[in-house]
Structures are given as structure tokens and as C-alpha cells.
Amino acid sequence: MTPYDKLKSLPCAQDSLKPGINFEILDKHAYQISDNQAADRLQKARQILFKTIHGRTMKTG
Incomplete structure (x- = not known):
């Protein structure tokens, strides 16, 4: 499990992100390569x- 995957698996992980950022946006960047x-x-x-x-x-x- 990558650190990013671990972050996503945490309860209330969305609360740790900056306002306006979500995992859908981050997934696009994380999975480009x-x-x-x-x-x-x-x-x-x-x-x-x-x-x-x-x-x-x-x-x-």
C-alpha cells in the first residue's frame, strides 16, 4: 500500500485535505504515471x- 492509498483508507481522510481539493482531483494526478x-x-x-x-x-x- 502506498502512502497515498493509506491516506485514502483513513476514516475522515477528506477532512485532512485543503479546501477545494478532493480525492477525485488527486487521483487524476496520482495515477497519471x-x-x-x-x-x-x-x-x-x-x-x-x-x-x-x-x-x-x-x-x-
Whole structure:
């Protein structure tokens, strides 16, 4: 179960959302891509981040 699924399963979960936001809206965003696609995007973003950090420390260090 993903954290999002767990949130949806809680009693009165709708009360935890901001006004004007509901699970129908969130579902559209949450299910646009698969969990594996999201994980791939995260890994690529991390690689870019760490390359940037590593490049800065090499130049300043």
C-alpha cells in the first residue's frame, strides 16, 4: 500500500485535505504515471542533483 492509498483508507481522510481539493482531483494526478515510472523519474533527478553537487564541491574544494 502506498502512502497515498493509506491516506485514502483513513476514516475522515477528506477532512485532512485543503479546501477545494478532493480525492477525485488527486487521483487524476496520482495515477497519471505508474509507480515504476515515478521511481525512474526520481532516480534521474537524483543523478542530476548529485552530479551538480559533486561538480560544485570539486570546483570550490
